[in-house]
Amino acid sequence: MTTKRFFAAFLLVSLVLAGIVSYYASGSPDGLEKVAEEEGISAEEKDHALGDSPLGDYGVKGVDNEWVSAGLSGVIGVGAVLLVGGGLFWAVRRREPAGEPREKAPAGTSGQG
Amino acid sequence: MHVPDGFIDAPVSIAAGAVAVAGVGIALRGARRELDDRTAPLAGLTAAFVFAAQMLNFPVAGGTSGHLLGGALAAILVGPYAGMVAVSVVLILQALLFADGGLSALGVNIILMSLVTVAVGYGTFRLLLRVLPKTRASVSGAAFVAALLSVPASALAFTLIYAVGGTADVSIGTVAAAMLGVHVLIGIGEALITAVTVSSVLAVRPDLVYGARGLLKPAELRTARPAASQVRGEAT
Numbered sequence: 001m002t003t004k005r006f007f008a009a010f011l012l013v014s015l016v017l018a019g020i021v022s023y024y025a026s027g028s029p030d031g032l033e034k035v036a037e038e039e040g041i042s043a044e045e046k047d048h049a050l051g052d053s054p055l056g057d058y059g060v061k062g063v064d065n066e067w068v069s070a071g072l073s074g075v076i077g078v079g080a081v082l083l084v085g086g087g088l089f090w091a092v093r094r095r096e097p098a099g100e101p102r103e104k105a106p107a108g109t110s111g112q113g
Numbered sequence: 114m115h116v117p118d119g120f121i122d123a124p125v126s127i128a129a130g131a132v133a134v135a136g137v138g139i140a141l142r143g144a145r146r147e148l149d150d151r152t153a154p155l156a157g158l159t160a161a162f163v164f165a166a167q168m169l170n171f172p173v174a175g176g177t178s179g180h181l182l183g184g185a186l187a188a189i190l191v192g193p194y195a196g197m198v199a200v201s202v203v204l205i206l207q208a209l210l211f212a213d214g215g216l217s218a219l220g221v222n223i224i225l226m227s228l229v230t231v232a233v234g235y236g237t238f239r240l241l242l243r244v245l246p247k248t249r250a251s252v253s254g255a256a257f258v259a260a261l262l263s264v265p266a267s268a269l270a271f272t273l274i275y276a277v278g279g280t281a282d283v284s285i286g287t288v289a290a291a292m293l294g295v296h297v298l299i300g301i302g303e304a305l306i307t308a309v310t311v312s313s314v315l316a317v318r319p320d321l322v323y324g325a326r327g328l329l330k331p332a333e334l335r336t337a338r339p340a341a342s343q344v345r346g347e348a349t
Contacts, residue, residue: 001317003151010158010314018165026170026178031295032114032271034177039288044280046119048212056212058168073211074168080210081164085202086157089195092145093153 011082018074022058023067114182114267114296115207116222118215125278130220136228137201143194147323155321156191160199162310163187167203171302179299182267184230185238185260186307189252189324190314193235200227221274229270234263238324252325253312260307264300268292 001009029037036042054061055073063069121129148156163183170178183203188196201223207213214222238259245251272289279285314322 003318003321006318006321007154007158010155010162014158014162014165017162018168022165022168025168025180026172028170028172028176028178030114030170030178030180031173031268031292031299032116034175035288035291035295036120039281039283039291041120041275041279041281041283041288044119045117046215048118049216050209051212053210053212055210058211058213074165077164077168077206077211078161080206081203082157082161084206085160085199086154088141088198088202089144089148089153089156092141093148093150094145096150 011078014078015075018078019071022074023070114180114222114226114271115204115214116218116225116271118217120215120280121218121221121274121278122280123217125274126217126220128220129218129224129274129278133201133220133223133228137198137223140194140197140201144192144198147192147195152191152195152321152323156187156195156199159187159190159196160202163200164203164206166306167207173295173298173302177295179264179296179302181303181306182226182230182264184227184267185234185256185263185303186310188231188235189238189256189259189307189311190322192323193231195323196235197227197231200231221271224274225267225270229267230263233266234259235324237262242324242327247328249312249315249319249325249328252315252322252328253308256311256324257304257308261300261304264303265293265296268296 033042036045048056050056055076058073058077059066059069060072060076063072144156163181163186166181166183168180170180173179182200184196184200187199190196191199204214204222204226205219208216208219208222238255241255241258242251245255269289269292272285272292275288276285311322311324315325319325319328
């Protein structure tokens with residue numbers, strides 16, 4: 001599998017998981033939430049300062065359809081993480097000296113970062 | 114595992130923030146050595162995958178769910194330093210964009226879900242590979258155990274931080290037992306997802322897996338085998 005095709009497949013898997021599969025994820029409290037409730041830790045919990053943000057709690061404000069709202073927020077999240085993370089990693093990466101035999105690879109992958 | 118605002122008091126939250134900033138700073142410097150033109154995009158994609166997988170809460174016993182933390186997975190795929198940065202980016206964006214994980218708890222969350230899971234996960238992974246045969250199955254098996262241990266380690270780290278800076282008056286022993294119990298179960302899910310993902314990448318592009326770099330040598334030897342049989346073929 002070529003590097004480009006592998007990267008495209010990896011991204012597609014993430015988009016499908018975040019955009020479609022996530023809707024069917026369990027809505028039960030997670031391990032920490034459950035323990036915090038049972039042990040009285042949650043009593044001190046404070047509301048999130050950005051709770052009313054446009055993507056708060058993995059939905060898109062203004063989109064009424066729950067399925068679309070959840071899926072869209074997941075896709076936006078994958079895009080945002082890829083943009084910020086990919087950009088950061090591209091900026092800090094080790095620059096290959098001219099000795100590297102590959103010449104086309106950087107041009108092909110730069111679109112990712 | 115995302116700690117909300119209010120669980121941990123201000124002094125400990127600030128101290129945790131300082132530790133997180135230092136940790137991510139060191140990780141960014143270390144990531145430079147791990148990433149090149151090919152693996153830098155992979156690290157970005159791995160961060161995106163961890164974000165997606167963290168949305169997938171799976172049920173564990175008793176009306177409780179869990180989700181991937183991803184530190185062990187990211188470290189094995191792209192290296193421990195890049196892995197720490199990848200999960201930290203996910204946590205920062207979750208707190209800023211999705212109101213998931215408190216802003217004042219961001220330092221705590223980076224320690225728990227990025228620094229601790231990578232340190233325990235990748236440390237376990239390397240130790241296991243030192244004693245296991247150098248095969249792909251060993252890499253997948255080591256990834257399984259590394260991910261399995263990383264989750265209760267993170268739960269234990271939460272309990273330690275809570276013991277120092279917790280805002281409610283609770284029995285730390287009870288919290289430790291409850292946290293460990295449920296997170297051993299969540300760790301099994303983490304282990305399955307990590308092993309399947311690492312195995313999948315190994316199946317198609319083993320050369321891209323940071324944690325499997327030592328395995329590339331047997332692959333080179335294998336290319337010599339057809340040549341040897343060819344020589345034998347000519348001799349008969």
